[in-house]
Amino acid sequence: MIKRTHIAGAVILVSVLGVSAFTWQVGERPPANHTDDAAHQDGEHHDAKAAGGHGEAEAHADGEHHPAEAGAEEGEVLRLSAEQIAAAGIQLVTAGPRALDETFSLPGEIGFDEDRTAHVVPRTPGVVESVAVELGQRVAKGDLLAVIASQQVSELRSELAAAQRRVALATTTFERERELWREKISAEQDYLQARQDLEEARIALANARQKTDALSGVSVSAGGNRYELRAPFDGVVVEKHLVPGEVVSEATAAFTLSDLSRVWATFSVAPQDLARVRVGKPARVEAPDLDMRVDGHVAYVGNLLGEQTRSAVARVTLANPDGAWRPGLFVNVRVSSRSRQVPVAVPELAVQTVEGKPAVFVRGAEGFEARAVDLGARSDGQVEVLAGLAAGDRVAGEGSFVLKSELGKSSASHAH
Structure with missing residues (x-):
């Protein structure tokens, strides 16, 4: 009897404890909002709208910029x-509408302006001294290029000096014979002969000077047998x-000088394009x-x-004050053929x-918004838009590459 009493008491005690534990669990259950916090801690993604206000605040506490996701959903x-x-x-x-020149491109090359390019050669054979x-090197007009010693120069100068002395002697003889003839002391024949000798001496002097002057221009007398x-x-x-x-000799190519402040863009024109390439037509060299x-x-x-x-062969003459267009540079020559109006x-x-x-x-x-477009003709920094854009649309011009960079960053963030 006593044993049965103890068993009944134990059963009653276990029942009481079970009810108490169940009552404690129900009373201590966290609010629904805090349960969402626990759910976020397990690494799973829960709908922020299902959670309460506290759930949204906890979700933004991680420092991430969630509004960007809303922008990505709306497009580019x-x-x-x-x-x-x-x-x-x-x-x-x-x-909007604009008049564009229809152009076509031809390959070309930058070359010297042959009107301002000189091949300097020695005027007489000789030996280079300096x-x-x-x-x-950049040089100015009249700058010394080289000094050349030449036997021929020495001979020419000797001939010139002799001709000058002969003229002086013939002049003295002529003046004396003229006075004697006037005073009836000498015959007229002697006077006429003296005058003829003077004229011949003057002709010889003129010839000698012409030979010596042939060294002028690119060559200037330096005295003796040298010239510059x-x-x-x-x-x-x-x-x-x-x-x-x-x-060196007269056939030696000593120097080539070119004025590079102006150059030629030379290009070839096929027969079928000759009708479109005319002198005076606008052209862009790129x-x-x-x-x-x-x-x-x-x-x-x-x-x-x-x-x-x-x-x-055709060419475009270009001003080149800073020397940026160097001879030998390959270029494209875009020639305008005719102008037409485009809607956009x-x-x-x-x-x-x-x-x-x-x-x-x-x-x-x-x-x-990034909008794909179909492009047409290009001219003077403008390009025709065939599709994807309407007249009156406002677009980013200068600085549009910044938007392209930002678009790339946005796409990368969405990919992650």
Whole structure:
């Protein structure tokens, strides 16, 4: 009996303890909002809307910028304030109709302006005594290039000196015979002979001077048997073939000087394009490797076709004050053929490559949207838009590359 009493008491005690434990668990259950916090701690992603206000606050406490996700869902839109646009140097332009010149491009090469290029050669055979300039050196008109010793120069100067003395002697004889003839002391025949001798001496002197003057121009007398080669105009020494001690002749190419302040862009024109390339036509010379371009006009179109190329040679004359256009540089010559009106055009700098396709950034109410476009003719920094843009649309011009960079960053963040 006592044993049964103990068993019944134990059962009652266990039942009481179980009910108490269940009551404690129910009373101590955390609120629903804090349960969401625990759920976030386990690394799983829960809908922020299902959680309460505290759940959203805890979700933003990790320092991440969640509003960017909402922008990504709306498409390729970049939101920038007016201050951000100004700071980035972004300028807005309006797409609209424009007159564009239809152009076609031909390969060409920068060369010397042959009207301002001189091949300086010795005027007489001789031996080089000194060279005063180096290859690539800039010289002014009259600057000394080289000194050459020549036996022929010595002979010419001796001939000139003898002719001068003969003229002086013939002049004295003539004046004496003239006085004697006037005083009836000598015959008229002697007077006439003296006058003839004087005229012959003067002719010989003139010939000697002409021979000596042949050394003038690029060559200037240096005295004795030496003469100097001097620069005929301002330019650059682009070729030098003289060294001291070298024997030279009239056929020796001593120096080549060129005035590089003006150069030629020479290109070949096929027969089918000759009708479109005329003297005076606008042309743009571009060097893609150096990111240089300059506008000019076609200055010359050859009348004959080359035997090898069967094409005509044409050129554009370019001003080159800073020497950036160097002879030998390969270029593209874009020649304008005719002008036409296009309904929609934008500056070329407004076009960027997005996902391998040309695109512009259109300004809308929400921000800038990257919009793919089809392009047409280009002229004078403008490009025709065939599709993807309407007249009146505002697009980012200068500084559009900043938007392309921001778009790339946004796409990278969404990928993660």
